[in-house]
Amino acid sequence: MFTNPVGKRTRIKFRIFTVLIYSNNRHITTFAELHLEEGLLDGLDAMGFHKATPVQEQVIPIILAGKDVVASAQTGTGKTAAYILPILHRLVNTDHRFLNTLILAPTRELALQIDQQIEGLAYFVRASSIAIYGGGDGHAFEQQSRALREGADIIVATPGRLIALLASGTINLKHLQHLVLDEADRMLDMGFVDDIMKIISYLPPTRQTLMFSATMPPKIRQLASRLLKDPEEVSISISKPAAGINQVAYVVYDPQKEPLVLDILKNASYDSVILFAGTKDKVKLLERSFRKAGLSVKAFHSDLDQSTRESILRDFKNREIRILIGTDILSRGIDVEGISLVINFDCPPDPEDYVHRIGRTARAASQGTAITLINEKDQPRFARIERLIERTLDKTPLPTFLGNGPEYFPKKRSNSTHRPSEAVTPKPAGGKPWFKKKHPR
DSSP states (O other), X not given: OEEOTTSOEEOOOOEEEEEOSOOTTOOOOBGGGGTOOHHHHHHHHHTTOOBOOHHHHHHHHHHHTTOOEEEEOOTTSSHHHHHHHHHHHHHHTOSSOSOOEEEEOSSHHHHHHHHHHHHHHTTTSSOOEEEEOOSSOHHHHHHXXXXXXXXXXXXXXXXXXXXXXXXXXXXXXTTOOEEEESSHHHHHHXXXXXXXXXXXXXXXXXXXXXXXXXXOOHHHHHHHHHHOSSOEEEEEOOOOOOTTEEEEEEEOOHHHHHHHHHHHTTOTTOOSEEEEOSSHHHHHHHHHHHHHTTOOEEEEOTTSOHHHHHHHHHHHHTTSXXXXXXXXXXXXHOOOSOBOEEEESSOOSSHHHHHHHHTTBSOTTOOEEEEEEEOSTTHHHHHHHHHHHTOOOOBOOOOGGGOOOOXXXXXXXXXXXXXXXXXXXXXXXXXXXXXXXXXXX
């Protein structure tokens, strides 16, 4: 039982559809079989899409039936089209046109990608959309306000900028029929839960709410229980990393990470590299350090304004920047082909994030390499990753100039907070320690 924003107590019940992505016997549904609007089928045909992905096959009929949905599906499964197509279908068959749909996304990059996908899918139907995001100047705010006053069927927004527009009275949401929360787990990780609830207070209580998340931790289920009414749950089993990815793991002490990465990047065949770090501050520090080493590198983080972020992504896609450093936001907010190397400078906190990160390489049947650096405290995390991908990765020996790394023994470390007594300061073969500071306890 829970209390919804208008005070009504409702019992949540989940009906779960679990779909295995790789099933040789699964019937593949065509979009024509889903009974979508003819104009939408024309648009899909023009883009070369004829068969639905598993998440589209399961979600589209539920949305067309007017039911709330909570869906677990990772990036690359077609989840964006899974909710855009049925919303467009219902929208073009509506007599009275008001602001119909609000889509909330955690980042500006994802909001722009969703808006672009709506534009493509709606090419042959009468529907309009606008992306609303922060990071610009007052002129950008006024441009977005003016576009909203002129009218749009669908808004794709980041929470912060939307709240500012709601406070200014620019947006009227009283006729809203659909609310979509995309990458809901990422929005919660970024601290947007209070913003989401504030936005909900502006919405009509009678609406269709759709929640999409790459993972389904308890906090997502709690949020779903607050926002959705009798939702049906679709769970798409997370796919394993592509066969074309060469997965490499090093067990290291923290001070060994940076010299190891610099040594790896001497390999000129890695012409397009993404490096994931755990925090924004570490992203900035690594950018400065790599620049001093003479590397072509840019940091990508939320402190940059929108035009700078777009310029960095454009230069990276055009191979004018070799190395892009960012946090996990990059793993879901970037769409670049031909990335040859992904480096996990810090082990990702969730096993699913590992799949997202390394999925940036070896796309479209290409080859790529993913390297993960595992320090002592992250060993239990990496063990969970290995269980998820159902594979134990060999731990590659460190270059001789770095000496030895710590012992890989994740079970022992997960059961104790103390450093093993046998751990020693790493030394190169036959020489002095390469760093003066002893390994911290």
